[in-house]
Amino acid sequence: MTNKHIWEGWTVQDFINELEPTFNRIVNGHSWTAPFKNDKELKEWLMDNQPYYKKHIPEVFNYFKERIKI
Numbered sequence: 001m002t003n004k005h006i007w008e009g010w011t012v013q014d015f016i017n018e019l020e021p022t023f024n025r026i027v028n029g030h031s032w033t034a035p036f037k038n039d040k041e042l043k044e045w046l047m048d049n050q051p052y053y054k055k056h057i058p059e060v061f062n063y064f065k066e067r068i069k070i
Helices: 012-027 039-049 058-067
Strands: 005-007
Touching: 005 012, 012 039, 012 058, 039 058
Parallel strands: none
Antiparallel strands: none
């Protein structure tokens, strides 16, 4: 499923790879952004920080949600 094209050649995995370093800093407390308190905060952060495509991508959201317990 991560090879699904979302936007102009970008796949789910491309978006995950782009967001993961910053996500890791946030959840480990090494960012000025506070860790996510709920699904809504995570979803909004993902949409705001995805390059080029600012819409909800369920597969990206589910990947990161699985990585943390909200």
